[in-house]
Amino acid sequence: MLPKVRLPDTRRMITLEVLGRTRTTANFTTVTLGGPGLEHFRPTGDDQTVRLFFPRDGQDGLRMPTFNNEAWMAEVLLLPKSRRPWVRNFTIRRARPEQGEVDIEFALHAGSPASSWATRARPGDPAGIFDMGVSYLPPAGVDWQLLVGDESALPAILAILENAPESLIAEVFLEVPETADIRDEVVKPEGARVHWLPRDDSSARPGSRALETVTKAALPPGRCYAWLAGEAKLPTGLRRHLVNERGLPKQDIAFYGYWRLGRSSPG
Numbered sequence: 691m692l693p694k695v696r697l698p699d700t701r702r703m704i705t706l707e708v709l710g711r712t713r714t715t716a717n718f719t720t721v722t723l724g725g726p727g728l729e730h731f732r733p734t735g736d737d738q739t740v741r742l743f744f745p746r747d748g749q750d751g752l753r754m755p756t757f758n759n760e761a762w763m764a765e766v767l768l769l770p771k772s773r774r775p776w777v778r779n780f781t782i783r784r785a786r787p788e789q790g791e792v793d794i795e796f797a798l799h800a801g802s803p804a805s806s807w808a809t810r811a812r813p814g815d816p817a818g819i820f821d822m823g824v825s826y827l828p829p830a831g832v833d834w835q836l837l838v839g840d841e842s843a844l845p846a847i848l849a850i851l852e853n854a855p856e857s858l859i860a861e862v863f864l865e866v867p868e869t870a871d872i873r874d875e876v877v878k879p880e881g882a883r884v885h886w887l888p889r890d891d892s893s894a895r896p897g898s899r900a901l902e903t904v905t906k907a908a909l910p911p912g913r914c915y916a917w918l919a920g921e922a923k924l925p926t927g928l929r930r931h932l933v934n935e936r937g938l939p940k941q942d943i944a945f946y947g948y949w950r951l952g953r954s955s956p957g
């Protein structure tokens with residue numbers, strides 16, 4: 691079996707501050723974080739995930755957990771809401787350690803805590819991170835890779851492509867809310883083909899277009915490592931298809947429900 695996640699050897703709660711905010715495309719905003727605490731963060735590239743802590747409306751500061759292990763969750767949940775921070779999963783989209791900066795890219799959606807915070811974040815606002823490691827762990831000996839995600843997994847997939855060896859052969863399916871979210875330039879190996887799948891229909895379920903497209907796609911022969919993430923029905927539905935209809939061994943598929951339609955993340 692493939693390990694599901696590679697955790698960092700050491701990690702700690704890190705308090706940072708917002709350095710800037712950029713509207714990346716119609717439905718994405720990138721927030722840049724930095725500050726002295728960043729010296730304790732080891733960027734690895736790929737889909738490196740962090741727990742992102744940020745204050746709730748009305749709080750005048752960020753109260754970070756003190757535990758540097760998984761006990762932080764209980765610590766946070768025991769705090770009264772008046773002092774408890776929001777905590778959500780996000781990917782390190784890009785790290786520039788020499789400049790003391792990391793970017794997190796938010797797929798925006800109406801009225802949620804993370805989207806509201808990201809669209810209003812101002813330089814100097816506090817935010818915290820806790821490294822959760824990487825889940826993109828292709829085994830040796832695969833011929834090609836299948837990378838599929840909706841907008842929530844776009845930062846991870848673009849970071850994976852930027853970090854990939856020139857020898858990577860990949861079919862990449864990226865579903866985004868609108869045509870205006872398609873990136874003009876993607877840094878990637880030549881053998882990685884990116885298929886943009888804009889929904890352009892606000893009533894369509896996120897992930898549905900990618901699920902339908904990949905299910906019908908002609909895919910290359912040979913041993914494949916598949917990395918699938920997004921709204922829960924996309925990775926679970928696609929994994930079922932790849933195992934049952936295409937005969938992929940389960941151990942060659944990494945699949946992650948990044949969020950669930952109609953359900954808030956805990957925390």
Ligand SMILES: Cc1cc2nc3c(=O)[nH]c(=O)nc-3n(C[C@H](O)[C@H](O)[C@H](O)COP(=O)(O)OP(=O)(O)OC[C@H]3O[C@@H](n4cnc5c(N)ncnc54)[C@H](O)[C@@H]3O)c2cc1C
Nearest residue numbers: 779780781797799802803804845948950951952953954955
């Ligand atoms: C390992 C990992 C890495 C992730 N990396 C990123 C990343 O880099 N960028 C990113 O944008 N997301 C990323 N996500 C997904 C993100 O954690 C969730 O989308 C999370 O729910 C966002 O919190 P929120 O406060 O916006 O919404 P919540 O409070 O959790 O949810 C509020 C409502 O919004 C809905 N919702 C949640 N996410 C979305 C969405 N993307 N589109 C439409 N509706 C949504 C929920 O169903 C719910 O009804 C990642 C998730 C995981 C597990």
